[in-house]
Amino acid sequence: MVPHLITALTGPINELEQRILESLPAIERWFRLEWMEHTPPFYTAVDVRNAGFKLAPVDTHLFPTGFHNLTDEMLPLAVQAAMAAIEKICPEAKNLLLIPDRSTRHGYLMNVERLVRIFHQAGLNVRLGTLDESVTAPTPVALPDGSALTIEPLVRQRGRLLLKDFDPCTILLNHDLADGVPAVLQNLHEQYLLPPLHAGWGVRRKTKHFQAYEELAKKFAKMLGMDPWLINPMITRAGRVDLESPAGLDALTTHADALLSKVRRKYKEYGIQEKPFVLVKADDGPDRLGVLTVREARDVAVLAERARVRRAEGQAPAEPGDELFLQEGVPTHERINDAVAEPVVTMIDRYVVGGYYRVNPERGADENLNAPGASFVPLAFAESNQLPRRGAKPGASAPNRFYMYGVIARLAMVAASYELEATDPDAESYD
Amino acid sequence: MVPHLITALTGPINELEQRILESLPAIERWFRLEWMEHTPPFYTAVDVRNAGFKLAPVDTHLFPTGFHNLTDEMLPLAVQAAMAAIEKICPEAKNLLLIPDRSTRHGYLMNVERLVRIFHQAGLNVRLGTLDESVTAPTPVALPDGSALTIEPLVRQRGRLLLKDFDPCTILLNHDLADGVPAVLQNLHEQYLLPPLHAGWGVRRKTKHFQAYEELAKKFAKMLGMDPWLINPMITRAGRVDLESPAGLDALTTHADALLSKVRRKYKEYGIQEKPFVLVKADDGPDRLGVLTVREARDVAVLAERARVRRAEGQAPAEPGDELFLQEGVPTHERINDAVAEPVVTMIDRYVVGGYYRVNPERGADENLNAPGASFVPLAFAESNQLPRRGAKPGASAPNRFYMYGVIARLAMVAASYELEATDPDAESYD
Structure with missing residues (x-):
């Protein structure tokens, strides 16, 4: 399903699109060199806004919750990226403990189900542990599609976090820790805890992220010979x-x-x-x-x-x-069926694995769409992100536009990587 | 397009399918651990035959020529795998020199065009050099779709292989060297030459490959608790x-x-x-x-x-x-429109990136299909390889069957990796 898009494509963005397409090998190499020095966040979702005259990230999520909005066709890409991530972090991994948010919204539960599926298919035994202390035994949670997830109580055993009869080498948080870090997650030095605790809102500041992004946007814009403002809010x-x-x-x-x-x-x-x-x-x-x-x-x-x-x-x-x-404010001039829309680009490890549109018919082009009334339209990113179409007129090809969105989203992901390095409490200092 | 398949699914293969699905995390972990010790071939295609009572690889190609038979939908998977491969081999890479076979068959040229596209989109400047010494200037070669490739003469400069104004850090061979290694490819110690020269037929022996495969099939079958003959020819x-x-x-x-x-x-x-x-x-x-x-x-x-x-x-x-x-002989009981068919699984680096059926209406179930009269049907591997469907009855689900094909093909790829290690003339000996 490819949504009907109306994008106000005036001069600057077309020019940006053309420059990004022409510079594809240089851009991809730039990312490769960044990832030689820096570690990507485990997973990332970036809200992007296309104003026609400007394209910029406006929010970068380190605990993404929209995996269920990706199309089924894109799943192999997510599984492959997850395989690559596991290989790097812990190739001998058998068990993954996924800790979701407490939310019981249907959409959120479907997101959790999708994450379980991705990491199972990437080759891990995946089980769900909850921070909700009122859960004292394995508890089934019904999903809208008739299936169910089982949520289990966490067991803390000295330095390790377990479930009953389940000792994971890696713990994946899908919980933004906005209310602080629960004791049960502290001082886990024997297991991989991803994303790290300092990616939670107790430590993270959006201004630090956008400062890091601005520096990168300047470097990137210099490479492409353009004004960084065109991609920087x-x-x-x-x-x-x-x-x-x-x-x-x-x-x-x-x-x-x-x-x-x-x-x-x-x-x-x-x-x-x-x-x-x-x-x-x-x-x-x-x-x-x-x-x-x-x-x-x-x-x-x-x-x-x-x-x-x-x-x-x-x-x-x-x-x-x-x-x-x-x-x-970056106005969005994208519309799906007359409702204001903004693309959300989803990444695992360093790879774009898909995207979707956040659509909010109750909001204007200059308003935040991540609000009540929002719905989501999956994007067939298949023919998209990595797959610009050569020779297409700038502004005329959805694949080319999506490749550009993927570039900007990855730039924000690199910024998140810098941000996490700067705030890492365990970082070695070389001063 | 999912071809209409008739597969003779009698007992043993259903049981194998079930075991493979149940053991998915163990199998994926097994592969991860193998890749910690061994290097996958750069790209690989494996002909697989499903007899209903037995499933086995019958040929492993280290210079695959069927990339054009993959569906467009699978392209992002190939691009992502190519990105991962480049990151490992030479992250600072800018230029890739692709050396195709001399064949001018339309199908083969489309395969070359597809490879150019994949590696361009993975972020490299790709140009084509030919071993044909009668080509002395850049020469356009028309493609069936109206576009063209440009083939250029190779330039040997001491230890490096170049094109005019093009100095690649990596050289990708899509030529099986069946007639020996041309002098122009010898003693290139400053550039990555992939696959290595000893993957060519001057050194390679199919028996060495299948001996390595047999050893692996035994280990693998032991893990799954089954007779290795079910997967070993x-x-x-x-x-x-x-x-x-x-x-x-x-x-x-x-x-x-x-x-x-x-x-x-x-x-x-x-x-x-x-x-x-x-x-x-x-x-x-x-x-x-x-x-x-x-x-x-x-x-x-x-x-x-x-x-x-x-x-x-x-x-x-x-x-x-x-x-x-x-x-x-492993009979194939798969049919597409009454013609005998066998799946070909295509991999880049360690990842299955797609597959297609080789179909030959002029041949019988007990004959080699890689012969005049063969045609190719792309397989929508999207909902397939990494994506077994949980809960589906054994033998009833195409995705599950394709996951199984991907497992067997990857087993043959590991065997190829062992084979190349054993025949590597530059290997250090620890005896």
């Missing part, structure tokens, strides 16, 4: 902001104003007629206040109201204030 | 035989009689009603006399006649006699 770190204090709100308004001005200047430079906007997002994980679209600096006042409501509902954070940052 | 090495001398023919008849008796005993053991047969094949490369199907030992006399015709036509080999071996 500008950001401003706001730090911890007390949204209920006038001073906090003032600071945020000033940041928004400054970033809007920067975007306005770039739009002017490129003759872009659209109205610039920025987004206010949480720096440290899930956007508990919701992502706010800011078209005028004063729009940030909405967040003060949201924070007041949250306090009134008794859900204010323990530590006062919110860690926030501002991101240049 | 028995062979007898005949050595150099002067087919025109009574003594030579006698020796060959005796070998055929002995091997037929061995097959007969196994058939009796399993209650197989079919008529046993053996094949006489060349041990050292292309079957210039044609593969002979021998149902009674005295059938080998046909070869004496063929050798006499060859001499009469002035095509007798320089060295008298033919290096021959005998292989247990």
Whole structure:
């Protein structure tokens, strides 16, 4: 199923597409050399936005939850990538313990089922352990397709994490640790724990990711001889902001104003007629206040109201204030059946294994789509990512566009790799 | 396109299929551990025959020529495997020199075009150099689809093989060197030459391959708790035989009689009603006399006649006699539109990247299909090789059958790896 796409393909992106296609061998070699020095995250999903005049990643997930949105045809690619990942990490592996999120949403459970299938077919015995301490015996969880998963209680035995009669050499987290690292996962030095704990939101900061991405985008753009802004969303770190204090709100308004001005200047430079906007997002994980679209600096006042409501509902954070940052808004001009859509590129190890569109008919082109109302349309990435079509006119070929999306997503994956190295508590220092 | 298949699925193969599916994690781990110690051939194609009561490789090609028979849907898998192979061999690679066979058959040219596409998309500049010394300038070769390939003359510069303005770090041979190793390919110590020269027929012997395979089949069968004969075609090495001398023919008849008796005993053991047969094949490369199907030992006399015709036509080999071996015949009970078919499994590095059926309506179930009249039907291996379907009844699911074919083909690939190690002239000896 290839969705009907409408992409606003104006000048710059067509030019970018052409440059990326012409530079394919140089680009692939660049990635190969990066992976000689750096370790890719175990798996990654990147939300990409194509504005026609600009293409950029807007979110990079290190605990991806959309594997069920990939088409069945793409499964062999995921299995092959998983085989390559296992071979590198632990070739003698027999058992994989997968720790899912506690979510019981049907979509999420299907994602877990798909992960079990991928790693089983890559050659591992896969079982599921839960962080939910109310689960004290193996518990079947029904899936929408009539099958079932079995969730088992974790058993901590000194330095190892087990299930009953199941000793894994590798533990795969599909849980973003937004509420901190449970004791049961700490100090596991005898087993591979993937992704590492510092990929969780207790340590990770989106600003660190996008700083790393910006550096890479500059290097990459230099190789291609183009303006890095065409692939880089500008950001401003706001730090911890007390949204209920006038001073906090003032600071945020000033940041928004400054970033809007920067975007306005770039739009002017490129003759872009659209109205610039920025987004206010949480720096440290899930956007508990919701992502706010800011078209005028004063729009940030909405967040003060949201924070007041949250306090009134008794859900204010323990530590006062919110860690926030501002991101240049990249409008998406892709549409599926009139609904606003953005591609999500999914990777295992260093390989793009598929993609899908996040579609949200309730949202506008300048809004966050990762919100209630979102649905997902699998993309036949088969004829796509690795498979640009030679000779096709820029902007005219879906395969070529998807190859470009895969390049940008992999650039964000390299940034995540840099980010994880910089925050690794066990890293050796050579200073 | 999934061809309509009729497979004679009697007891033993169903049991084998079930065992292989149940043992998937153990099997995949077994392969991972083998690849820790051994290097897979760069690319491999294995002819597999499914007799219903037995499943076995009958030929292992180290210069595969059927990449154009893979479906377009499987291309990303080939590209990903090629990326993995390049990363291991030469991550800093920019340029790949591909040396095709001199064949100008349309099918072969499409195979070359497909290889160019795969390695371009894996991130290399690919150009074609020819061993044909009559080519002295870049020469376009038209393809059936209207496009063209450009074949260029090789340039030898001391220790390196180049094209004009093109210095490759890796040279990929798609030429089986059946007529020996041209001087231009000798003593290239500064570049990666893949597959190595000793994979050519000047060094390779099919009997060495099948001896290595037999050892592996025994280990593998032990792991699965089954009779290795179910996956191993028995062979007898005949050595150099002067087919025109009574003594030579006698020796060959005796070998055929002995091997037929061995097959007969196994058939009796399993209650197989079919008529046993053996094949006489060349041990050292292309079957210039044609593969002979021998149902009674005295059938080998046909070869004496063929050798006499060859001499009469002035095509007798320089060295008298033919290096021959005998292989247990594995009937194929697969049919596509009433024509006899055998699957060919294609691999890059350690990964199965697709497969197709070789179909020959002019041949019988006990004959070699790799002969005039053969055509090829691509197999949608997508839902196949790595993707067995859990819970499907043995023998009932094409995906499960293809996974099994992929396992047997990979076993033959491991055997090829052992074979190449044993014949490597540059190997260090630890004796």
